[in-house]
Amino acid sequence: MSALAEPRKWERLLWPLLASALFLAFWHYAVAWTATKIFPSPLEVERGLVDLIHRGVLYLDILDSLRRVAIGYFAAIAIGIPLGLLFGWYPPVNQVVNPVVQLLRPISPIAWIPVAIIFFGVGDYAAIFLVFLGAFFPILVTCVDGVGNVPLIYRRAGSNFGLTPPQILARVVFPAALPQILVGLRIALGIAWLVVVAGEMIAVDSGLGFLIIDSRNSGKRYDLVVGAMLLIGVIGLALDFGFRRIEKFKAVRWGFRNEA
Amino acid sequence: MSTRQTIEAAANSMPASAPGLRTKLRANGVNMTFNRDGKSMSVLENIDLEVGDGEFVCLLGPSGCGKSTLLSTIAGFLAPTSGEVSIDGEAVRGPDPRRIFVFQERGVFPWLTVEGNIGFGLGKLTRSERAQRIEHYIKMVGLEGFEKSYPHELSGGMKQRVEVARALAVNPDVLFLDEPFGALDSITRMIMRGELLRIWEAERKTILFVTHDIDEAVQLADRVVVMSARPGRIQQIVPIDIAHPRDISSPHYLELRDGILNQIGLAHGI
Amino acid sequence: MQERPKPLKISVRLRPVIFILLLLGLWQVAVILHPHQLLPGPWKTAHGIADLVRHGLLVKYVVASLFRVTWGFFLAVVIAIPLGLAIGWYRRAEMAFNPILQVLRPISPLAWIPIAILWFGVGDLAAVFLIFVGCFLPLLLTVINAVQGVPAVYINAGRNFGLGPVALMRRVLYPAIVPRLMTGLRITLGVAWLVVVAAEMIAVNSGLGFLIVDARNAGNRYDLVLAGMVLIGVVGLLLDNGVRSLEKAKALRWSYSEEH
Numbered sequence: 101m102s103a104l105a106e107p108r109k110w111e112r113l114l115w116p117l118l119a120s121a122l123f124l125a126f127w128h129y130a131v132a133w134t135a136t137k138i139f140p141s142p143l144e145v146e147r148g149l150v151d152l153i154h155r156g157v158l159y160l161d162i163l164d165s166l167r168r169v170a171i172g173y174f175a176a177i178a179i180g181i182p183l184g185l186l187f188g189w190y191p192p193v194n195q196v197v198n199p200v201v202q203l204l205r206p207i208s209p210i211a212w213i214p215v216a217i218i219f220f221g222v223g224d225y226a227a228i229f230l231v232f233l234g235a236f237f238p239i240l241v242t243c244v245d246g247v248g249n250v251p252l253i254y255r256r257a258g259s260n261f262g263l264t265p266p267q268i269l270a271r272v273v274f275p276a277a278l279p280q281i282l283v284g285l286r287i288a289l290g291i292a293w294l295v296v297v298a299g300e301m302i303a304v305d306s307g308l309g310f311l312i313i314d315s316r317n318s319g320k321r322y323d324l325v326v327g328a329m330l331l332i333g334v335i336g337l338a339l340d341f342g343f344r345r346i347e348k349f350k351a352v353r354w355g356f357r358n359e360a
Numbered sequence: 361m362s363t364r365q366t367i368e369a370a371a372n373s374m375p376a377s378a379p380g381l382r383t384k385l386r387a388n389g390v391n392m393t394f395n396r397d398g399k400s401m402s403v404l405e406n407i408d409l410e411v412g413d414g415e416f417v418c419l420l421g422p423s424g425c426g427k428s429t430l431l432s433t434i435a436g437f438l439a440p441t442s443g444e445v446s447i448d449g450e451a452v453r454g455p456d457p458r459r460i461f462v463f464q465e466r467g468v469f470p471w472l473t474v475e476g477n478i479g480f481g482l483g484k485l486t487r488s489e490r491a492q493r494i495e496h497y498i499k500m501v502g503l504e505g506f507e508k509s510y511p512h513e514l515s516g517g518m519k520q521r522v523e524v525a526r527a528l529a530v531n532p533d534v535l536f537l538d539e540p541f542g543a544l545d546s547i548t549r550m551i552m553r554g555e556l557l558r559i560w561e562a563e564r565k566t567i568l569f570v571t572h573d574i575d576e577a578v579q580l581a582d583r584v585v586v587m588s589a590r591p592g593r594i595q596q597i598v599p600i601d602i603a604h605p606r607d608i609s610s611p612h613y614l615e616l617r618d619g620i621l622n623q624i625g626l627a628h629g630i
Numbered sequence: 631m632q633e634r635p636k637p638l639k640i641s642v643r644l645r646p647v648i649f650i651l652l653l654l655g656l657w658q659v660a661v662i663l664h665p666h667q668l669l670p671g672p673w674k675t676a677h678g679i680a681d682l683v684r685h686g687l688l689v690k691y692v693v694a695s696l697f698r699v700t701w702g703f704f705l706a707v708v709i710a711i712p713l714g715l716a717i718g719w720y721r722r723a724e725m726a727f728n729p730i731l732q733v734l735r736p737i738s739p740l741a742w743i744p745i746a747i748l749w750f751g752v753g754d755l756a757a758v759f760l761i762f763v764g765c766f767l768p769l770l771l772t773v774i775n776a777v778q779g780v781p782a783v784y785i786n787a788g789r790n791f792g793l794g795p796v797a798l799m800r801r802v803l804y805p806a807i808v809p810r811l812m813t814g815l816r817i818t819l820g821v822a823w824l825v826v827v828a829a830e831m832i833a834v835n836s837g838l839g840f841l842i843v844d845a846r847n848a849g850n851r852y853d854l855v856l857a858g859m860v861l862i863g864v865v866g867l868l869l870d871n872g873v874r875s876l877e878k879a880k881a882l883r884w885s886y887s888e889e890h
Contacts, residue, residue: 115726123730138748192645199646200653206820206866207859210740210828211839214846214855218669294738298828301740309741316744325744329737336736437786457792467783471805480801481791530791 140323145330148323161328162335165296165307168224172231173292177285180236184243189269194244201240209234209295213303227299227307234295235288242284246277279347286343293336308332381412384566385434385534390443392429402591403429407443409585409594414564418571418581420620426592427570428538434568435461435536447534457481459534460527466543468511468519468526474498475507477522481530497525500559517548521555528559534566541576553579557604574624578617579606586623596623670853678857687841691858692865694837695826698754702761703822707815710766714773715799724774731771739764739825743832757829757837764825765818772814776807809877816873823866838862
């Protein structure tokens with residue numbers, strides 16, 4: 101029964117702290133006990149990161165990664181949302197285009213690297229292109245689905261009040277689909293962050309992904325490898341949180357009424 | 361004594377069980393306070409109730425008066441803020457197969473067939489015993505032919521029957537029903553009331569039944585516990601001393617019904 | 631009048647095909663107009679695929695990729711489901727582990743490559759590990775989420791019948807989450823497919839991802855690169871459709887009626 105009892109407020113802090121502390125302790129002792137020379141302990145990771153911060157280079161890598169995500173992501177939004185709304189609104193169009201989308205979607209952005217390199221050469225633009233690819237398909241699909249899920253009664257009310265189809269799309273369907281689209285955008289952002297890191301590991305020479313590969317290749321600095329991984333996790337989490345705050349704005353809050 | 365006098369006398373007396381019955385279930389000084397967003401809300405205040413073995417008792421009140429909370433507390437799903445509930449002399453510490461709660465039809469497990477649902481609590485029996493028991497209760501609730509159907513293929517009334525059968529199959533001492541017919545249309549509701557009474561008369565379980573429908577309460581119960589609006593208090597307990605089947609146009613029935621309407625504070629006429 | 635709808639139906643179904651042919655045509659034209667750049671047209675790509683078939687490599691590479699996906703995915707499923715049921719059920723466990731899970735989630739599986747190679751060396755095991763990493767976390771989070779979404783009625787009914795925690799998880803929680811689990815499995819399988827390709831590009835020497843990298847490095851065989859991409863898209867799509875048809879199995883149909 102106690103497992104089902106309502107946890108107190110302070111427990112909300114206790115358990116995560118306890119679990120995280122145990123995890124760090126376990127990590128620390130696992131490294132010490134196996135006497136591994138390569139895999140870093142938590143302290144070494146912290147030292148390595150602090151060192152990078154002191155040398156002023158960490159910020160550059162973080163900013164580079166964020167910049168690539170921003171450009172690729174917003175490009176995906178700028179093209180994906182209008183197209184998605186269009187395809188969702190005109191089912192015949194969707195019917196024609198959908199098979200192509202379904203065929204291209206399972207191809208990992210990473211598999212596009214050789215093609216990206218041909219078009220853009222090794223460098224920033226290739227990475228941005230990969231981010232765009234990674235974010236574009238989820239956004240497109242979400243918009244198409246979102247439009248389809250808008251209840252017919254809303255559309256009918258719109259035409260009842262004399263709106264033309266493009267007006268209905270803009271003033272009724274888009275706002276109605278917005279909560280679902282936002283969720284899709286948040287997921288796409290997460291994917292964009294995954295892809296930029298992966299892309300940087302292969303196709304460019306700056307950014308957090310590159311930091312991982314480079315730290316290993318030039319000196320087996322696994323402390324930096326793990327440090328960069330943790331940074332990636334934390335920044336990705338921060339991006340996600342930030343997005344969820346947007347979802348809380350009253351203008352869209354109605355759509356999330358039923359979510360915890 | 362006139363019916364009105366009976367009702368007033370009952371209002372002034374102790375909430376004891378109906379005479380002649382052993383006490384099955386007792387709630388003593390039950391209070392329930394919920395904390396939400398820093399504000400505390402008193403939902404149940406000072407509930408004293410005794411229910412006799414084999415009695416059919418209705419908890420009647422408007423929405424939000426706490427009757428469902430009271431039922432869940434008595435059944436052991438919630439712990440009262442203060443006070444105690446005991447069944448057969450034992451304190452209630454949690455849900456138990458000896459006292460089964462019938463939720464509205466949505467309590468039926470959608471991934472099991474009718475048979476699977478009814479047999480859910482029968483794991484301890486042998487295969488043949490289990491099959492026998494299931495068959496018996498399928499017949500009792502009138503669902504022959506639907507043994508292998510899934511709930512989503514059934515109507516609301518049929519799903520409710522599955523849930524009742526599932527509850528009865530484990531042979532509980534007490535049945536708790538929380539507005540079980542609320543989601544059904546009024547015709548089906550009337551049919552289901554008759555079915556429930558039929559089953560009750562056959563098996564004589566102790567039943568505690570929550571409803572907001574005055575007619576339902578007067579048609580079914582031995583005693584009606586009228587509850588006030590939040591915070592929920594027992595306003596009055598009205599014994600319904602009419603034998604089944606009850607004639608719903610008899611003067612005595614109408615008097616009792618009117619009395620309760622008055623108790624709830626509703627004027628006549630709309 | 632009866633005759634009219636029939637030809638319409640066929641031509642409607644043909645439209646996506648015509649669209650694809652149109653795109654292919656444009657692609658071929660673009661290639662012809664720029665004869666000096668490296669990217670091949672659809673014709674050459676088709677030849678590339680035929681080439682692979684002739685050398686018996688097509689089947690070999692597809693099987694290699696599928697093999698790794700199966701192992702990594704299977705391991706993730708077998709661990710994530712019971713663990714997810716337990717964490718979803720015990721509020722305190724979810725409180726404890728949630729921060730760690732949220733930090734790990736945004737880290738691309740590819741960022742784990744150096745660690746994978748460190749622990750497992752270059753080869754199959756590293757690839758399987760990467761797929762496991764890519765699948766495990768999303769699946770775990772899906773299960774936890776699904777458990778928390780199980781309507782309280784079912785849980786209360788289960789407890790009412792005297793079920794202890796383990797029996798409750800097995801007989802109520804797990805069946806109740808199966809529909810959402812199937813969707814989660816399908817999406818995670820898609821992720822596994824994305825990861826295997828990327829992992830193969832870096833850490834092993836067989837499979838479709840390897841094909842892409844190798845074809846480019848060993849002789850700029852871009853026809854094979856594109857052939858690989860096409861195959862990746864097709865196999866990925868088939869996997870997705872396969873799981874979708876599982877989702878439609880009769881035993882699961884109850885969930886669709888539930889939603890309505």
